Amino acid sequence: MPNMSMQKTPMPAQAPEVRNKNFDEVTLGYTPEMAVLEAQRCLQCKHRPCMKGCPVAVRIPEFIAKVAQGDFLAAYEIITSTNALPAVCGRVCPQENQCERECVRGIKGESVAIGRLERFVADYFMEYGTAASKRAEPNGIKVAVIGAGPAGLSCAGDLARRGFEVTVYEAIHKAGGVLVYGIPEFRLPKAIVEREIDSLRALGVKIETDMVIGRALSLDELGEMGYKAVFVGSGAGLPRFMGIEGEGLLGVYSANEFLTRINLMKAYKDEYDTPIIRSKSVAVIGGGNVAMDAARCAMRLGAERVYIVYRRGEEEIPARLEEIHHAKEEGIEFRLLTAPTRLLGDDQGWVRGMECVKMRLGEPDASGRRSPVEIPGSQYEMEVDSVIMAIGTSPNPLIRTTTEGLQADRRGCLIVNEEMATTKPGVYAGGDAVTGAATVILAMGAGKKAAESIANLLLPSPGSEENPA
Amino acid sequence: MYKIVEKRALNEAVTLMSVHAPHIARKVLPGQFIILRLDEYGERIPLTVAAYDRKAGEVTIVFQAVGRTTKMLAALDVGDDILDFVGPLGRPTELEGVHKAIVIGGGVGCAIAYPQARFLHEQGATVKVVAGFRSRDIVILEEEMKAACDELLIATDDGSYGRHGFVTDLLRELLEADSGYDLVIAIGPVPMMKAVCALTKEYAVKTTVSLNPIMIDGTGMCGGCRVHVGGELKFACVDGPDFDGHLVDFDELQRRNAIYRAQEQVDANHICRLAGEIDA
Ligand SMILES: Cc1cc2nc3c(=O)[nH]c(=O)nc-3n(C[C@H](O)[C@H](O)[C@H](O)COP(=O)(O)OP(=O)(O)OC[C@H]3O[C@@H](n4cnc5c(N)ncnc54)[C@H](O)[C@@H]3O)c2cc1C
Ligand SMILES: Cc1cc2nc3c(=O)[nH]c(=O)nc-3n(C[C@H](O)[C@H](O)[C@H](O)COP(=O)(O)OP(=O)(O)OC[C@H]3O[C@@H](n4cnc5c(N)ncnc54)[C@H](O)[C@@H]3O)c2cc1C
Ligand code: SF4
Ligand code: SF4
Ligand code: FES
Ligand SMILES: [Mg+2]
Numbered sequence: 001m002p003n004m005s006m007q008k009t010p011m012p013a014q015a016p017e018v019r020n021k022n023f024d025e026v027t028l029g030y031t032p033e034m035a036v037l038e039a040q041r042c043l044q045c046k047h048r049p050c051m052k053g054c055p056v057a058v059r060i061p062e063f064i065a066k067v068a069q070g071d072f073l074a075a076y077e078i079i080t081s082t083n084a085l086p087a088v089c090g091r092v093c094p095q096e097n098q099c100e101r102e103c104v105r106g107i108k109g110e111s112v113a114i115g116r117l118e119r120f121v122a123d124y125f126m127e128y129g130t131a132a133s134k135r136a137e138p139n140g141i142k143v144a145v146i147g148a149g150p151a152g153l154s155c156a157g158d159l160a161r162r163g164f165e166v167t168v169y170e171a172i173h174k175a176g177g178v179l180v181y182g183i184p185e186f187r188l189p190k191a192i193v194e195r196e197i198d199s200l201r202a203l204g205v206k207i208e209t210d211m212v213i214g215r216a217l218s219l220d221e222l223g224e225m226g227y228k229a230v231f232v233g234s235g236a237g238l239p240r241f242m243g244i245e246g247e248g249l250l251g252v253y254s255a256n257e258f259l260t261r262i263n264l265m266k267a268y269k270d271e272y273d274t275p276i277i278r279s280k281s282v283a284v285i286g287g288g289n290v291a292m293d294a295a296r297c298a299m300r301l302g303a304e305r306v307y308i309v310y311r312r313g314e315e316e317i318p319a320r321l322e323e324i325h326h327a328k329e330e331g332i333e334f335r336l337l338t339a340p341t342r343l344l345g346d347d348q349g350w351v352r353g354m355e356c357v358k359m360r361l362g363e364p365d366a367s368g369r370r371s372p373v374e375i376p377g378s379q380y381e382m383e384v385d386s387v388i389m390a391i392g393t394s395p396n397p398l399i400r401t402t403t404e405g406l407q408a409d410r411r412g413c414l415i416v417n418e419e420m421a422t423t424k425p426g427v428y429a430g431g432d433a434v435t436g437a438a439t440v441i442l443a444m445g446a447g448k449k450a451a452e453s454i455a456n457l458l459l460p461s462p463g464s465e466e467n468p469a
Numbered sequence: 470m471y472k473i474v475e476k477r478a479l480n481e482a483v484t485l486m487s488v489h490a491p492h493i494a495r496k497v498l499p500g501q502f503i504i505l506r507l508d509e510y511g512e513r514i515p516l517t518v519a520a521y522d523r524k525a526g527e528v529t530i531v532f533q534a535v536g537r538t539t540k541m542l543a544a545l546d547v548g549d550d551i552l553d554f555v556g557p558l559g560r561p562t563e564l565e566g567v568h569k570a571i572v573i574g575g576g577v578g579c580a581i582a583y584p585q586a587r588f589l590h591e592q593g594a595t596v597k598v599v600a601g602f603r604s605r606d607i608v609i610l611e612e613e614m615k616a617a618c619d620e621l622l623i624a625t626d627d628g629s630y631g632r633h634g635f636v637t638d639l640l641r642e643l644l645e646a647d648s649g650y651d652l653v654i655a656i657g658p659v660p661m662m663k664a665v666c667a668l669t670k671e672y673a674v675k676t677t678v679s680l681n682p683i684m685i686d687g688t689g690m691c692g693g694c695r696v697h698v699g700g701e702l703k704f705a706c707v708d709g710p711d712f713d714g715h716l717v718d719f720d721e722l723q724r725r726n727a728i729y730r731a732q733e734q735v736d737a738n739h740i741c742r743l744a745g746e747i748d749a
Contacts, residue, residue, distance in 0.1 A: 171688045173506060173513075173553045181690075210555040212688055216492045237690040241702055248721040250728050254692035260685055265512065273512045273537060273736060275729035349724040396689050398707060 003040035006109030020299045020330040023185045030120040039068035042112045053102035055445045056082050076125040084157050087192045090119025093441050094320045139163035141458050144227040146213045149177020151431025151443035152233030158451030160203040169211040181264040184293050214402035229426045229454045236395045236432035246343025251351040255294040255390035262297050279386030281305045286390030292323040294388045295332045306332050311339040311359050311372045354382045395433050420450035471554040476547050479609040483533045484543045491526030493556045499584045500562030504687045506553035514538050515684045517581040531580030537736040558687040559710050567652045569595040573636050575657020582656040587617035599639045605630035637664045644672045659723045666714035678714035680705045
């Protein structure tokens with residue numbers, strides 16, 4: 001009785017012309033009927049190709065089988081045995097490059113909507129399930145985690161489940177990392193992130209916000225305070241600028257600042273004090289998820305025209321497919337194969353335009369990507385009153401530069417071995433701090449792996465292999 | 470939550486407050502700052518640590534009520550809590566090896582300059598402090614500054630106290646009279662720091678300024694505090710707030726600091742309405 005439809009069961013969403021004026025979630029999720037229908041598209045392949053595409057090896061066919069049977073809570077148990085944040089991953093994983101890319105249904109037609117099903121199951125559980133937050137028997141060993149992003153949180157959760165006394169130190173006033181300051185509400189409602197964090201607290205994880213490690217406390221002081229191991233999950237939050245003329249003009253934002261004002265500091269809500277510039281015509285430079293988020297936020301703040309300016313072509317855009325579709329539907333204009341060369345200001349110091357040059361794709365470089373080359377003489381001006389730089393971030397140097405013995409590579413990424421151990425004994429690291437800007441699921445996978453290594457290091461009898469969620 | 474343990478009005482607009490924040494008091498050094506958020510709806514604003522008591526776990530800030538957040542802060546009392554109080558942030562001022570210095574404070578900038586003067590003085594350096602105010606009634610920390618240097622010189626814009634004129638007038642006299650200064654520290658409004666730097670450049674005396682761009686996180690994440698120093702992009706919250714004043718692009722800083730002026734004015738009026746004050 002498989003459902004042989006070539007297309008994914010569509011997921012309801014707010015109409016584009018409605019949603020591009022509010023910050024409510026864009027997609028509304030499957031109903032139970034839709035979920036069952038979609039689950040029936042899964043062929044239950046014996047060799048489970050989809051699982052190989054998932055960085056945390058979610059047992060995909062198994063959970064989908066339960067969804068098809070209507071046993072959604074059992075599906076939840078299966079997912080959470082390897083993925084602690086399914087409501088988040090179902091929404092933000094780049095599925096088309098991971099699980100869904102390997103799905104056999106994708107050979108002719110669309111793959112099974114694994115991400116949507118995962119999200120459905122997690123949302124269903126939040127509504128109808130009861131968390132069995134069985135606190136582990138404490139083992140009395142203290143471990144510190146730096147950074148409350150996906151890497152740090154998943155490490156903390158796994159350690160707490162093994163009985164460790166875990167304290168997470170977070171620099172800003174709210175836990176969640178990029179999930180709270182970067183990814184907008186309309187893509188990942190903050191209530192979901194908060195619920196996931198509350199469930200960690202219920203496991204016994206302590207979260208200390210307002211603590212900038214490297215300033216308030218050094219890594220060595222954490223050792224003196226009795227922490228037997230430290231996990232560094234400080235992310236890659238340092239924004240890059242292009243170094244072109246005019247970046248100091250008014251109306252030029254880094255995507256991080258723009259998104260932080262909106263998502264963390266709620267500038268779009270009247271009752272919050274956070275100021276933000278609402279521009280008419282906004283250019284967002286870059287083609288990743290960050291750029292799509294910034295562009296769609298700018299539109300929601302009331303801009304008349306919003307451009308994505310990206311120096312490569314459509315094929316190369318690194319953002320999730322769904323975000324690109326949604327952005328286009330919402331009226332974001334794509335200026336591909338285009339790069340800014342200069343920002344132009346008016347006599348008050350505000351941006352009034354941007355000089356761009358057209359690009360073409362040259363020969364593939366060492367990484368196999370075709371790199372963009374300027375087309376001589378193709379300069380032209382765009383009229384914009386705001387420019388948002390979303391051209392990438394790198395690991396923040398604060399911890400590395402205040403800790404002796406912690407080595408990083410040339411890009412500032414912390415060096416770790418297969419165990420996620422850094423060059424400093426007892427200090428582990430993972431997530432964007434190690435890889436540079438990557439994905440939520442990779443960060444979570446790294447945190448998980450580090451938790452296992454820390455347990456192996458600190459627990460006397462490594463023989464017993466009890467490793468739940 | 471961080472409890473306010475002391476509050477004192479230094480003049481009608483400037484308030485001194487001590488806050489119980491042991492994790493900051495333990496570590497903070499002159500030149501570093503904190504970022505606070507008053508409540509869930511509040512913005513994050515940076516304030517320099519003016520003094521600290523490591524034993525009592527207390528940190529002192531001195532701030533001028535200029536807009537919504539600082540006015541709300543000034544309305545709090547001893548015993549009240551501040552929701553978030555993060556620090557110490559930024560790099561400490563480099564004060565090693567200085568023998569003879571001029572420390573210049575403009576208005577509330579004196580509160581930030583004063584601990585640096587004291588630190589230098591206690592290290593045995595010869596320190597002259599030049600403090601500038603608009604008029605006599607807003608002079609702050611006079612006794613404290615006097616005790617922290619070899620000579621305190623005050624200038625007022627209207628001549629109601631000390632010398633009639635600007636800090637730069639006094640500075641020029643000091644530099645003319647003695648070529649032995651190895652450091653000038655200038656902290657105050659951007660135009661004052663700019664004028665000081667133009668002058669000390671003539672006399673080729675190294676000058677450190679403490680910059681005050683608009684900040685959010687204070688950890689290097691937002692890039693909002695970026696300033697150009699010697700043509701290079703720096704983030705004041707992690708690379709500063711102190712920089713070589715001869716290299717700073719003050720005009721850009723001044724412009725960027727005014728970016729939210731219109732919104733800030735609306736906010737500030739709103740708080741006055743909330744507090745029930747008559748303030749059209
Ligand atoms: C706008 C945006 C959209 C994105 N969209 C997607 C998406 O759709 N799908 C996807 O998979 N990925 C997406 N990503 C990437 C993804 O969010 C990151 O790869 C992931 O969050 C990395 O997790 P992390 O835990 O390593 O770091 P982060 O999430 O960056 O968390 C690091 C935490 O450490 C804290 N910290 C830093 N320094 C210190 C210190 N010294 N002391 C204490 N705390 C410190 C930070 O404040 C932060 O809370 C997006 C990223 C951005 C910015
Ligand atoms: C490192 C640093 C140290 C500082 N130390 C002191 C101090 O010790 N005492 C003191 O009185 N002031 C200090 N300031 C300035 C203080 O942060 C601002 O006066 C305050 O943020 C004003 O907020 P408001 O809402 O009351 O006023 P608003 O009316 O909102 O703003 C008034 C002006 O303050 C500046 N400002 C506004 N928001 C911010 C922000 N988030 N970050 C930085 N500046 C902002 C802008 O130039 C603005 O035009 C410091 C600033 C920095 C960057
Ligand atoms: S965690 Fe991400 S990659 Fe893995 S199955 Fe879920 S959506 Fe796919
Ligand atoms: S590859 Fe696709 S069809 Fe096969 S089991 Fe996985 S999800 Fe189902
Ligand atoms: S305040 Fe955000 S980077 Fe400095
Ligand atoms: Mg303000």
